[in-house]
Amino acid sequence: MSKIDLLDQKWIDLVFEGKNEAYGAYALRQDTSKRNLFAMLALFAGLIAIVATFLIVNVASEAIARAQAEHETEVTLEQIEEEAEEQEEEEVVYEVEELEQLVAEETVMNSEKFTAYEMEDDAPEQVTKTQDEVAQSDVAIGAIDYDQGSDEAEHVLKVNEKVVDEVPPAVEETKVFDVVEQMPQYKGGDQALMDYLNKSIKYPVIAEENGIQGRVVCTFVVERDGSITDVKVVRSVDPSLDKEAVRVLKAMPKWIPGKQNGSAVRVKFTLPVTFKLQ
Template identity: 30%
Template sequence: MINLRYTISLFNLYICLSTIAFSQNIDTVTRNAKSSQKKLQQFEVVGGSDGPYDYVSLEKFPKYNGGTDAMNKFFSKNFHFPVGDEATSGKIIVEALIDQKGKVASAVIQEGISESLDREALRVVKSMPKWEPGVQAGKKIRVKVSIPIKLPLNTN
């Protein structure tokens, strides 16, 4: 009987301590979340700290004028398959830096198919018309975007 009471008392003590520890962890998580939220709300772009930013923390993402359909039409019209390249299908991913004015400031291949197709994809991305730039804290900023180009291109 003593052992059973002792076991129940230890179990109750364990439950109490676990509850206290859990509530302290919840308080810590809540405080950290509030702190992070406060920092995010106070974020301001100043001077030379105009990006590039990742897209997760932006107020407004860069957007190609006309949307995805217009971008696909642009690629279909301007992408020319290099003569002699045997690769005709696949996916090229281009990382482009969209500046504060909406221009493609730079572009690099993240994932390619062949040297000649990759070079053509870079040429077309660099020749794109202006985008709507990304915005953070009410100011236009530079943002890196990934642009997937799936070959063969849809010519519709």
């Protein structure tokens, strides 16, 4: 079998020998080689364009990165030089100020004169008394010696009075604590508190007729004397139940007050009041 060249037009003549060559297929077969050549050239051109674009992008990226690195290096060197100059200027100023201060101190020290203490000839001779002589005398020994009726004595009395007057008055503590060392407690304990609530609560007629029940959470302040103040509802169930819970808590007898550092203080207390139909 002989080798067939696809670009050669002879095989087309062999195929269409004795046939209608005016038919369109013959014309298409004649242009096949041209179309194949154009397709191969277009493919090679596209590949070359892609490779060239890739190389150009890489070269441009490297050039931009190199330029940025050089710019950053220049800026960093300029900043380092400026900082070094500023530090040198600050150090020079500090050294000059320190030297001026040292010179001023030395000048003051040199200008001061030492004055020797001279004993006066007319000064009274100090007499030292023995312990027995002091015990027999009527003179009182203290931090300040003064004669009764003298100006010095009056001055000392005024100083004492002034010190007494300057003592700040005791300020009543008004802070309300949430937690203290010894929390307030109902007299008789929790069981006595439950008994009081069960005995004192009068179920509202409206709530009872409508079948309303639930737990009303209230807060109040136990004062230093154990009395109850500032009763508030923090979780409501029904206005009638809330009103009854507040009434009962306000009517409670005095509690045992809470204590902090051994002293009675005001303490905020939270207590739920449960309303339940039988």
